[in-house]
Amino acid sequence: MAQTTVPQEDPALLAAFEARIAAGESIEPKDWMPERYRKQLTRMMAQHAHSEIVGMLPEGNWITRAPSLRRKMSLIAKVQDEAGHGLYIYCGTETLGVDRHDLFNQLLDGSAKYSSIFNYPTLSWADMGVIGWFVDGAAIVNQTVLAKASYGPYARAMVRICKEENFHKRQGFEICATLAKGTPAQKEMLQDAVNRFWWPSLMMFGPSDKDSPNSAELLKWRVKRKTNDELRQRFVNLTVPQAQAIGVTLPDPDLKYNAETKNWEFGEIDWSEFWEVVQGNGPCNAERLAARNKAHDDGQWVREAALAHAAKRSAKSSAA
Numbered sequence: 032m033a034q035t036t037v038p039q040e041d042p043a044l045l046a047a048f049e050a051r052i053a054a055g056e057s058i059e060p061k062d063w064m065p066e067r068y069r070k071q072l073t074r075m076m077a078q079h080a081h082s083e084i085v086g087m088l089p090e091g092n093w094i095t096r097a098p099s100l101r102r103k104m105s106l107i108a109k110v111q112d113e114a115g116h117g118l119y120i121y122c123g124t125e126t127l128g129v130d131r132h133d134l135f136n137q138l139l140d141g142s143a144k145y146s147s148i149f150n151y152p153t154l155s156w157a158d159m160g161v162i163g164w165f166v167d168g169a170a171i172v173n174q175t176v177l178a179k180a181s182y183g184p185y186a187r188a189m190v191r192i193c194k195e196e197n198f199h200k201r202q203g204f205e206i207c208a209t210l211a212k213g214t215p216a217q218k219e220m221l222q223d224a225v226n227r228f229w230w231p232s233l234m235m236f237g238p239s240d241k242d243s244p245n246s247a248e249l250l251k252w253r254v255k256r257k258t259n260d261e262l263r264q265r266f267v268n269l270t271v272p273q274a275q276a277i278g279v280t281l282p283d284p285d286l287k288y289n290a291e292t293k294n295w296e297f298g299e300i301d302w303s304e305f306w307e308v309v310q311g312n313g314p315c316n317a318e319r320l321a322a323r324n325k326a327h328d329d330g331q332w333v334r335e336a337a338l339a340h341a342a343k344r345s346a347k348s349s350a351a
């Protein structure tokens with residue numbers, strides 16, 4: 032895609048760009064933008080797209096073992112939606128002038144980041160409920176705000192994606208609510224899934240504000256509209272009453288309501304665990320990467336067939 036060749040360091044251009052952002056205007060692909068803005072968006076959107084694609088793996092693992100046809104159908108639909116979100120956001124990155132194949136390669140060779148949450152194993156059916164409830168719930172909190180991001184293609188992608196994430200969250204919460212009313216073994220399975228996914232879900236929002244190197248720039252340019260800690264707190268405030276409603280215990284002895292701030296205060300996150308997972312040393316990082324590479328290799332013949340078919344069609348139409 033054509034990119035502007037105007038030098039980015041031109042202070043007048045930068046001032047005009049920042050004035051547009053301050054006025055709440057949307058920045059579109061052909062508009063001038065500072066190279067740092069383009070880089071930051073490419074980084075964040077690519078990580079987001081990768082997260083959607085890798086995010087299919089922990090749940091895909093349970094499709095064949097869903098406990099009923101209804102559950103199987105909704106899980107297949109959810110996983111398929113995630114593939115769609117990934118492709119949609121990769122398209123968004125291409126409006127910034129990158130080639131999605133370069134991004135795929137970075138995911139496959141392990142040099143790209145994707146959300147830490149997908150490096151945890153899914154050990155029981157209850158994990159499918161808890162992922163929908165917590166992980167999609169966290170994604171909605173994060174992405175509802177990103178739907179007001181200054182970059183038009185990303186913001187618009189978020190509007191559509193959030194609508195689908197809402198279905199995902201509801202189906203997850205419904206699984207949890209059903210298990211919570213079930214046999215003692217089902218309740219125990221649910222509580223175990225909640226115990227394992229609660230803290231990693233809080234980590235999805237990224238490092239605390241004081242340790243977040245990208246936040247200042249992203250907030251200045253209104254890509255992010257809220258900080259990591261603000262969104263994390265919002266997620267906790269929304270989720271605690273939901274846990275109370277279905278009678279599960281969140282695994283945090285320090286969780287308490289502060290009537291003055293109207294926030295549910297929570298305990299210290301284990302940041303060493305977070306950074307270990309982000310750096311590739313989580314429980315399933317190697318497994319996820321291997322599964323993604325295998326899927327890519329197994330799909331080689333499909334890509335070749337599609338290209339051969341396209342070449343044949345274009346030869347036919349130019350001969351006509």
Ligand code: BYC
Nearest residue numbers: 079082083086145146147170234235236237243244245246
């Ligand atoms: N996991 O300066 P910071 C989904 C990295 S998918 C891994 O605060 P930023 C869903 C960060 O990239 C969920 N890495 O970064 C899919 C940065 O590294 P680099 C994904 C993380 O960008 C299927 C470094 O740590 N959602 O919703 O200001 C099923 C410093 O962090 C994580 C998105 O991607 C993490 N959790 O803020 C269900 C949404 N956190 O690049 C659901 C879009 C941080 O400097 N992204 N890092 O080497 C965002 O909103 C922001 O990028 C983040 C991080 C809040 C994630």
